[in-house]
Amino acid sequence: MKKLGLIINPIAGMGGKVGLKGSDGKEVIEKARELGAEPESGIKALKALKKLEPLKDNLIVYVANGPMGEDVVKESNLNYEVVYEVGEETNPEDTEKLAKQFLDRGVDLILFAGGDGTARNITAAVGLDIPALGIPAGVKIHSPVYGRSPENAGEMAYKYLSGADVEVQEEEVIDIEEEAFRRDEIITEIYGYLNVPYDTSHMQNLKSISPQSDTEAQLSAALNVLDNMEDGYYYIIGSGSTNARILEELDLPVTMLGVDIIKDKKLIAKDVNESEIIEIIKGHPTKLVVTPMGGQGYILGRGNQQLSANVLRELNKKDIIIIASPGKMDGLGSNPLLIYTGDEEIDQAFSGYYSVIVGYGQYRMQKAVQA
Numbered sequence: 001m002k003k004l005g006l007i008i009n010p011i012a013g014m015g016g017k018v019g020l021k022g023s024d025g026k027e028v029i030e031k032a033r034e035l036g037a038e039p040e041s042g043i044k045a046l047k048a049l050k051k052l053e054p055l056k057d058n059l060i061v062y063v064a065n066g067p068m069g070e071d072v073v074k075e076s077n078l079n080y081e082v083v084y085e086v087g088e089e090t091n092p093e094d095t096e097k098l099a100k101q102f103l104d105r106g107v108d109l110i111l112f113a114g115g116d117g118t119a120r121n122i123t124a125a126v127g128l129d130i131p132a133l134g135i136p137a138g139v140k141i142h143s144p145v146y147g148r149s150p151e152n153a154g155e156m157a158y159k160y161l162s163g164a165d166v167e168v169q170e171e172e173v174i175d176i177e178e179e180a181f182r183r184d185e186i187i188t189e190i191y192g193y194l195n196v197p198y199d200t201s202h203m204q205n206l207k208s209i210s211p212q213s214d215t216e217a218q219l220s221a222a223l224n225v226l227d228n229m230e231d232g233y234y235y236i237i238g239s240g241s242t243n244a245r246i247l248e249e250l251d252l253p254v255t256m257l258g259v260d261i262i263k264d265k266k267l268i269a270k271d272v273n274e275s276e277i278i279e280i281i282k283g284h285p286t287k288l289v290v291t292p293m294g295g296q297g298y299i300l301g302r303g304n305q306q307l308s309a310n311v312l313r314e315l316n317k318k319d320i321i322i323i324a325s326p327g328k329m330d331g332l333g334s335n336p337l338l339i340y341t342g343d344e345e346i347d348q349a350f351s352g353y354y355s356v357i358v359g360y361g362q363y364r365m366q367k368a369v370q371a
Helices: 026-034 041-050 053-058 092-105 116-126 150-161 178-182 212-227 241-249 274-281 326-332 344-349
Strands: 002-008 059-064 079-084 109-114 132-136 167-176 188-198 234-237 260-263 266-269 286-290 298-300 320-322 337-339 352-359 362-370
Touching: 002 041, 002 092, 002 150, 041 109, 041 132, 041 150, 053 059, 053 150, 059 092, 079 092, 092 109, 092 116, 109 116, 109 150, 116 132, 116 167, 116 188, 132 150, 132 188, 150 188, 212 241, 212 352, 212 362, 234 241, 234 274, 241 286, 260 274, 266 274, 320 352, 326 352, 326 362, 344 362
Parallel strands: 002 059, 002 109, 059 079, 109 132, 234 286, 286 320, 298 337, 337 362
Antiparallel strands: 167 188, 234 260, 260 266, 352 362
16 A cells, blocks of 8 residues: 655645735735635645546545645545644644654655745655655745646656656755745745656756846847837736846836736836736737746746736737747757646647747747646
């Protein structure tokens, strides 16, 4: 009988769609709830667990009670046992204590739904003693310990637990300081390593930044966008240093890690969340400018959760403008661009080939697929 330890961070990702750039801290979660945020990590965890159902006769899942595990696993067809009790509100200490319970029970794999903060907690508790694998559910997901999507994480866990020939390798656990992140500053630190079942088709890469030599290419691509902007259109400017060049050229304030909206080259709204975007653009001609996440290739659904499936329903595929420096595109190699909003219909609708702007009048055809 295989043993799986499941950890779900119930609040992971709640700050994403409402533009809070994270979910760490009680005040942030209260603010997210005030803005209408709803838990999503359980939904994503269930998508991963569904991939494990063929193993149900030879698998026991250890969980905490409530939304930290039991509420979700009982919606699957898997056998489970509650081994840890949590109160009404969970905290990082609960994650660490539950992970240590798994260590005592000799689980074969820890499967966890959260972001980089959750990965940090598990690293602190078990280090390299138990293989661990992340279901991407947080706002900040830079560590290469996560599947490309919840479904990919579930498939990877299935391969490992079913005895397939799967490589286990040490991967960095990286986190960003959230208060700095909200100030549009990126301060990262390595907090340790996890042993992760890994293959390139299921797991995400370490997020990378654009090399300094790409600065002129970023500016060139931004000027291409500016010179082709249409009067009367709203332009949603996604996060990232490449997109920031557009606002800098217009002498507008930049939200490097958030989403801004301009019209007729004037700022309409700064650092907007999902509901604010919809309120502004609904019924109006709109374009969306995004750039791939360096090293990973996500254009939608990772690092810009404000650009949700509900926002994309107001747009068409032809309304998406992708810009990237040649260096960033070279870093992706033959890998496609990735989309994961949690809505399969939307992900499929926005998949396909895009003409990516890599300089002034320079383009590369690149395929985007559902992660």
